[in-house]
Amino acid sequence: MRPFTYERALDAASAVRVAAETPGAKFIAGGTNLLDLMKLEIEQPARLIDIGKLPMAAIEDTPEGGLRIGSMATNSHVAADARVRSRYAVLTQAIVAGGSGQLRNKATTGGNLLQRTRCAYFYDTTKPCNKRQPGSGCGALEGLNRNSAIFGASHACIATHPSDMAVALAALDARVETLSPSGKVRAFPIIELHRLPGETPDVETHLIPGELITAVVLPPPPPGGQIYRKVRDRASYSAGLASVAVAGRNVALGAVAHKPWRAVEAEGALESGGSPAEAIAAELKGASDNGRNGFKINLVSRLVPVAIEAARQQGNGA
Amino acid sequence: MLIRGDLRLKTTIIVNGEARALDVDPRTTLLDALRERLGLTGTKKGCDHGQCGACTVLVNGVRINSCLSLAVMHEGDAVTTIEGVGSVDKLSAIQQAFLTEDAFQCGYCTPGQICSALGMLQEVADNWPSQETADLTGRIRLSDDELRERMSGNLCRCSAYPQIVAAIKSVAGELA
Numbered sequence: 001m002r003p004f005t006y007e008r009a010l011d012a013a014s015a016v017r018v019a020a021e022t023p024g025a026k027f028i029a030g031g032t033n034l035l036d037l038m039k040l041e042i043e044q045p046a047r048l049i050d051i052g053k054l055p056m057a058a059i060e061d062t063p064e065g066g067l068r069i070g071s072m073a074t075n076s077h078v079a080a081d082a083r084v085r086s087r088y089a090v091l092t093q094a095i096v097a098g099g100s101g102q103l104r105n106k107a108t109t110g111g112n113l114l115q116r117t118r119c120a121y122f123y124d125t126t127k128p129c130n131k132r133q134p135g136s137g138c139g140a141l142e143g144l145n146r147n148s149a150i151f152g153a154s155h156a157c158i159a160t161h162p163s164d165m166a167v168a169l170a171a172l173d174a175r176v177e178t179l180s181p182s183g184k185v186r187a188f189p190i191i192e193l194h195r196l197p198g199e200t201p202d203v204e205t206h207l208i209p210g211e212l213i214t215a216v217v218l219p220p221p222p223p224g225g226q227i228y229r230k231v232r233d234r235a236s237y238s239a240g241l242a243s244v245a246v247a248g249r250n251v252a253l254g255a256v257a258h259k260p261w262r263a264v265e266a267e268g269a270l271e272s273g274g275s276p277a278e279a280i281a282a283e284l285k286g287a288s289d290n291g292r293n294g295f296k297i298n299l300v301s302r303l304v305p306v307a308i309e310a311a312r313q314q315g316n317g318a
Numbered sequence: 319m320l321i322r323g324d325l326r327l328k329t330t331i332i333v334n335g336e337a338r339a340l341d342v343d344p345r346t347t348l349l350d351a352l353r354e355r356l357g358l359t360g361t362k363k364g365c366d367h368g369q370c371g372a373c374t375v376l377v378n379g380v381r382i383n384s385c386l387s388l389a390v391m392h393e394g395d396a397v398t399t400i401e402g403v404g405s406v407d408k409l410s411a412i413q414q415a416f417l418t419e420d421a422f423q424c425g426y427c428t429p430g431q432i433c434s435a436l437g438m439l440q441e442v443a444d445n446w447p448s449q450e451t452a453d454l455t456g457r458i459r460l461s462d463d464e465l466r467e468r469m470s471g472n473l474c475r476c477s478a479y480p481q482i483v484a485a486i487k488s489v490a491g492e493l494a
């Protein structure tokens with residue numbers, strides 16, 4: 001691990017100010033992903049700002065009938081919250097499908113959203129990776145790309161975003177609340193947090209330097225059933241090969257793109273009366289096969305209709 | 319406004335009920351602080367990347383991977399290691415259960431398994447769900463499937479899993 005200056009923030013305002021002052025500064029909360037990457041020297045922050053003890057862990061009802069989840073709320077606490085379990089079951093299901101008990105106890109809501117890809121070329125410092133080292137190339141493009149993206153990839157990067165939680169949040173139309181170094185507070189749809197790789201896969205979000213995620217806000221739950229389904233190589237404690245979150249009429253996919261993938265083509269097809277199978281076929285018209293990840297197209301075509309049907313049955317009280 | 323440290327940083331952690339003052343390089347993980355600074359070598363280093371669970375300890379009663387946390391992030395926290403669970407002269411019920419059920423061969427993963435099991439049983443008592451929980455709004459019953467899923471963050475390369483499940487089950491009634 002490279003040396004860094006450690007600072008413990010006592011309030012959010014000073015944390016964002018200090019972060020904006022230093023290029024390469026990073027916030028640390030749970031640290032489960034960041035410290036792993038720092039040990040491998042993939043992440044080399046000059047300054048670590050510990051926000052883990054800031055009072056931003058509350059889960060509160062909103063006047064609109066939704067929930068505001070503080071960014072320091074641990075994955076375990078969010079998954080176990082009685083309101084989340086009864087009204088946003090897809091979120092609990094997605095969270096408990098990720099990581100291990102120990103990791104979920106440490107990982108925070110904000111940190112989960114900002115975790116980095118598990119692409120093997122990102123982790124292997126002897127291989128080219130435009131995300132780790134811009135301009136070095138993409139080893140996965142014509143390499144071992146079994147778990148790479150089938151949607152929205154570029155010639156510079158075909159990595160996927162590994163979060164399960166974010167897929168459920170995308171299906172629930174969650175909004176992200178942030179605090180900027182200038183003191184400005186803003187909120188925007190979660191689907192606008194992450195970027196597609198394009199020419200700059202090292203730039204993963206639309207956050208500005210020093211901007212801190214303070215909360216995730218859920219609108220009232222959409223009418224209809226909710227379900228999260230994940231397919232992976234082993235039954236527990238493994239990143240997904242593909243996953244789907246259904247919340248009412250909303251469908252989001254995981255482990256298939258550089259960001260949680262809202263399946264708008266499928267939603268449109270369902271809206272105009274298409275069957276679940278026709279709907280996902282419409283979405284998959286935009287999918288690409290890079291050699292070893294083509295099986296994901298089949299996988300998604302089978303996974304999604306089952307999840308949509310299961311959510312519909314729930315919605316009908318079956 | 320900020321507590322800051324470059325080369326060294328003073329931190330006090332309550333370890334097994336005792337306040338322990340540390341003066342460490344901020345890169346020191348909680349795991350290395352426990353083992354190398356405080357001489358508590360019961361907590362084991364396996365993968366050092368959060369994949370094996372050998373380093374599991376309880377922080378404020380909650381199980382975490384001590385390898386994926388910096389010691390300086392735990393100012394004022396209460397840490398319980400295997401040394402705080404029981405001793406050779408006074409084994410805790412779960413330690414005795416691991417002996418009775420023969421729940422290990424080499425024993426390297428055992429401290430992590432035991433600390434993880436203690437945290438896991440509290441999570442069940444608090445009715446926290448897992449991916450094996452079909453009814454998210456009901457009371458959780460610790461079935462074998464639930465137990466295995468909840469312990470999936472602890473690997474045992476000797477593969478004593480059936481005995482580990484038996485040992486944890488044998489004390490679950492009294493602890494959970």
